[in-house]
Amino acid sequence: MSARTIDGKAAAEAVRAAVAAEVARLSSAHGLVPGLAVVLVGDDPASAVYVRGKGKATIAAGMRSFEHRLPAETTQDALLALIARLNADPAVHGILVQLPVPKHIDPLAVILAIDPAKDVDGLHPMNSGRLASGLPALVPCTPLGCLHLAKSLHGSLAGLDAVVVGRSNLVGKPVAQLLLAENATVTIAHSRTRDLRAVCRRADLLVAAVGKPGMIRGDWIKPGATVIDVGINRVPTADGKGRLVGDVAFDEAVAVAGAITPVPGGVGPTTIAFLLVNTVRAACAAAGLPTPKI
Numbered sequence: 001m002s003a004r005t006i007d008g009k010a011a012a013e014a015v016r017a018a019v020a021a022e023v024a025r026l027s028s029a030h031g032l033v034p035g036l037a038v039v040l041v042g043d044d045p046a047s048a049v050y051v052r053g054k055g056k057a058t059i060a061a062g063m064r065s066f067e068h069r070l071p072a073e074t075t076q077d078a079l080l081a082l083i084a085r086l087n088a089d090p091a092v093h094g095i096l097v098q099l100p101v102p103k104h105i106d107p108l109a110v111i112l113a114i115d116p117a118k119d120v121d122g123l124h125p126m127n128s129g130r131l132a133s134g135l136p137a138l139v140p141c142t143p144l145g146c147l148h149l150a151k152s153l154h155g156s157l158a159g160l161d162a163v164v165v166g167r168s169n170l171v172g173k174p175v176a177q178l179l180l181a182e183n184a185t186v187t188i189a190h191s192r193t194r195d196l197r198a199v200c201r202r203a204d205l206l207v208a209a210v211g212k213p214g215m216i217r218g219d220w221i222k223p224g225a226t227v228i229d230v231g232i233n234r235v236p237t238a239d240g241k242g243r244l245v246g247d248v249a250f251d252e253a254v255a256v257a258g259a260i261t262p263v264p265g266g267v268g269p270t271t272i273a274f275l276l277v278n279t280v281r282a283a284c285a286a287a288g289l290p291t292p293k294i
């Protein structure tokens, strides 16, 4: 049996079309044009892939895009000063600082500097705390994408055994919170988990967010399970260009799983789509308008 491949690109296009329609309505009815500022300090391979897709998608949805590419030597003070300017800029409704930042910059200081109302990455403790407490919040985009794909496949996730491998604040923990809110029975695994293979094999829904190419093997997957592969890893190829692979050994997993997201073309495009959604939500909240239904 071969798993169904989940088409993240098509799912993302549908979300982006809904965003574009909402942006058109906001701009004609309220003169509101949502704006997203993206800050990249230095370079990181996964961030480079993300930045490539984001600017284009923002413009295509009818929104404003403000890109700030800073050299790797940028000081923390200079970065915090830029964030303060973006916090104060009424044309900017969403701020995203690409992670990781260079070693001499404290990522927590950066996250705490962002106005929680503009925190479209959902990383500020105000937002992660609200998510954990079941209150309305800006939620990280990749977890929103994962949930969107899982729900479009399963409808209800209630009672499913879900295993999330990875516990970062950006992906693992918020994915687990969203799954819990959907009434799945959630296990969070990490680098200290004993017998990870056995833990993964219990999962009806397996989310891999580790950053290790092909770490999750075919025999770690329960036959028929749904596999959501968040990993974005660039591996070398003979032609020197390199290619993107996920955290799941796709060729093995596809023979066992019921459904699986590919890399590229799975979770990645939905991350970008939900970044636009979060920016529209933040813009509406800033303008005192109700949360749009997208």
Ligand SMILES: NC(=O)C1=CN([C@@H]2O[C@H](COP(=O)(O)OP(=O)(O)OC[C@H]3O[C@@H](n4cnc5c(N)ncnc54)[C@H](OP(=O)(O)O)[C@@H]3O)[C@@H](O)[C@H]2O)C=CC1
Binding pocket: 046, 142, 165, 166, 167, 168, 169, 170, 171, 172, 189, 190, 191, 192, 193, 196, 209, 210, 211, 212, 230, 231, 232, 233, 267, 268, 269, 271
């Ligand atoms: N598709 C998309 O849109 C996005 C993709 N990504 C990609 O997803 C991946 C994960 O990102 P992110 O969460 O930010 O990464 P982090 O490096 O912050 O977290 C990785 C997590 O994986 C765990 N881990 C590492 N090694 C192992 C192991 N051998 N066994 C079990 N668990 C392990 C770590 O455990 P511990 O806590 O114990 O150290 C940690 O919790 C990366 O490839 C990243 O590029 C990220 C964001 C968006």
Ligand SMILES: Nc1nc(=O)c2c([nH]1)NC[C@@H]1CN(c3ccc(C(=O)N[C@@H](CCC(=O)O)C(=O)O)cc3)C=[N+]21
Binding pocket: 046, 047, 049, 050, 052, 053, 096, 097, 098, 099, 100, 121, 141, 142, 170, 232, 244, 263, 264, 265, 266, 267, 268, 269, 271, 272
């Ligand atoms: N503050 C912060 N928030 C993030 O959400 C964040 C980050 N920093 N740093 C880097 C990682 C990585 N990430 C990706 C998002 C989309 C694709 C994406 O669109 N991928 C396409 C790739 C298409 C291509 O090949 O270009 C796909 O998977 O199909 C990739 C990677 C977000 N991240």
